[in-house]
Amino acid sequence: MTLIKSISGIRGTIGGKPGDALTPVDTVKFAAAFGTWVKSRQGTRLPDGQERIVIGRDARISGEMVSNLVCATLQGLGLDVIDLGLSTTPTVEIAVPLEKAGGGIILTASHNPIQWNALKLLNEKGEFISAEDGATILKIAADESFDFAPVEKLGSYDKKNKYIKKHIELILKNKLVDVKAIKNSKFNIVVDAVNSTGGISVPQLLKALGVKKITKLYCDPTGKFPHNPEPLPENIKAICKVVKEGKYDLGIVVDPDVDRLALIQEDGKPFGEEYTLVAVADYVLSKRKGLSAKDSSKAGNTVSNLSSTRALRDVTEKAKGKYTAASVGEVNVVTAMKKTKAVIGGEGNGGVIFPELHYGRDALMGIALFLTHLAKSKLTASELRKTYPNYFISKNKIALTPQINVDEVLEKIKIKYAQEKINTADGVKIDFEKEKEWVHLRKSNTEPIIRIYAESQNEKKADELAKRIIKDIQEII
Numbered sequence: 001m002t003l004i005k006s007i008s009g010i011r012g013t014i015g016g017k018p019g020d021a022l023t024p025v026d027t028v029k030f031a032a033a034f035g036t037w038v039k040s041r042q043g044t045r046l047p048d049g050q051e052r053i054v055i056g057r058d059a060r061i062s063g064e065m066v067s068n069l070v071c072a073t074l075q076g077l078g079l080d081v082i083d084l085g086l087s088t089t090p091t092v093e094i095a096v097p098l099e100k101a102g103g104g105i106i107l108t109a110s111h112n113p114i115q116w117n118a119l120k121l122l123n124e125k126g127e128f129i130s131a132e133d134g135a136t137i138l139k140i141a142a143d144e145s146f147d148f149a150p151v152e153k154l155g156s157y158d159k160k161n162k163y164i165k166k167h168i169e170l171i172l173k174n175k176l177v178d179v180k181a182i183k184n185s186k187f188n189i190v191v192d193a194v195n196s197t198g199g200i201s202v203p204q205l206l207k208a209l210g211v212k213k214i215t216k217l218y219c220d221p222t223g224k225f226p227h228n229p230e231p232l233p234e235n236i237k238a239i240c241k242v243v244k245e246g247k248y249d250l251g252i253v254v255d256p257d258v259d260r261l262a263l264i265q266e267d268g269k270p271f272g273e274e275y276t277l278v279a280v281a282d283y284v285l286s287k288r289k290g291l292s293a294k295d296s297s298k299a300g301n302t303v304s305n306l307s308s309t310r311a312l313r314d315v316t317e318k319a320k321g322k323y324t325a326a327s328v329g330e331v332n333v334v335t336a337m338k339k340t341k342a343v344i345g346g347e348g349n350g351g352v353i354f355p356e357l358h359y360g361r362d363a364l365m366g367i368a369l370f371l372t373h374l375a376k377s378k379l380t381a382s383e384l385r386k387t388y389p390n391y392f393i394s395k396n397k398i399a400l401t402p403q404i405n406v407d408e409v410l411e412k413i414k415i416k417y418a419q420e421k422i423n424t425a426d427g428v429k430i431d432f433e434k435e436k437e438w439v440h441l442r443k444s445n446t447e448p449i450i451r452i453y454a455e456s457q458n459e460k461k462a463d464e465l466a467k468r469i470i471k472d473i474q475e476i477i
Contacts, residue, residue: 014116054122186213194229244268334353395451
């Protein structure tokens with residue numbers, strides 16, 4: 001059993017003993033800590049009257065149980081609860097400021113397998129909480145500094161199940177989304193929603209965009225994942241086969257909480273989750289300049305994390321914009337986007353952040369922008385992919401045990417490759433400038449693993465680079 005307490009939330013496997021997994025006891029404890037933190041901000045960081053929390057969940061089997069525990073705990077603190085029910089992460093992020101709430105909780109373990117669940121925490125802006133605020137909440141939980149409300153001051157509960165529709169309406173209002181162009185393209189699309197809430201939201205969005213030919217694959221929100229829910233090539237072979245044999249224009253894959261987007265070309269090959277953001281950014285950069293009035297005449301800026309493909313940098317510089325690399329983690333990317341006034345950003349795992357809508361990864365917004373780009377280009381998905389610089393990323397991981405000293409491992413790797421360009425802002429990133437390739441090693445914030453990502457202009461070389469570093473790590477261990 002596993003329980004990971006981090007500054008961004010609490011994530012763990014269901015079942016087991018308190019403190020060792022995401023048990024009901026741990027769920028209540030952490031929900032109480034978050035609720036206490038929100039209440040402490042009333043009248044200071046927040047206007048009075050924002051003592052309400054928005055929650056929503058993906059369709060995983062444990063979701064209803066965890067939701068009931070969280071809602072009751074927040075009500076017990078005297079906080080009003082607005083429950084979106086089966087929803088998506090970006091939908092909850094949008095709902096928080098619209099409901100003038102003091103924060104939000106998304107009940108999802110994102111791409112983790114079925115036995116996992118999590119509480120992902122949002123501030124009053126509908127954005128993931130900062131490291132400082134996360135540390136405060138962890139301390140409240142550790143100290144059990146809770147003060148529950150008397151019976152006459154218990155919080156209320158309100159169920160609102162139309163926010164996905166509101167989310168889609170906001171997407172359609174954006175001027176960069178061309179419904180007419182999408183409709184005229186008469187796309188034939190198949191969707192793999194891994195039997196979670198993407199099965200509700202993605203077909204609904206496609207219909208609103210004028211797509212009439214939609215085939216649903218694993219779109220029943222039962223929470224029974226038909227395959228590993230992380231949208232990596234090895235996990236989406238079924239839809240690749242369907243797209244190729246069915247002569248579809250595109251395949252769309254989302255993770256359980258619909259903040260990651262992977263695409264399948266008409267030839268049945270993955271477009272590449274790293275290239276979801278690249279393609280969307282290419283389109284946005286052609287239409288948007290700087291975000292503020294004083295830099296509106298300048299080229300737009302972009303941001304992705306240190307583990308993302310350099311293709312985004314190439315596309316940005318081609319458009320005369322500035323690219324910035326941030327530490328891994330959505331909150332770090334968002335911080336960099338605000339600082340650089342980026343018009344588009346995200347992560348190479350298929351996470352698209354379009355600030356005109358909100359500062360959060362949003363697969364639904366990504367779908368609308370990509371389909372507009374594809375329609376206007378009048379190219380097939382495979383033809384569009386060929387217009388971008390060709391890089392390959394080999395994504396690997398090593399499971400951690402209590403005996404492994406991660407800091408020591410990273411330090412020894414840094415020393416071994418000291419002659420190369422080293423970035424230690426987030427783990428260790430080694431740039432091999434002559435070969436135009438890099439490798440990034442970092443401890444995961446969500447799983448007990450070390451991630452090893454390597455990129456090169458050749459798939460074989462990327463794999464070989466990753467294997468070389470993995471061998472180095474194993475020798476150190």
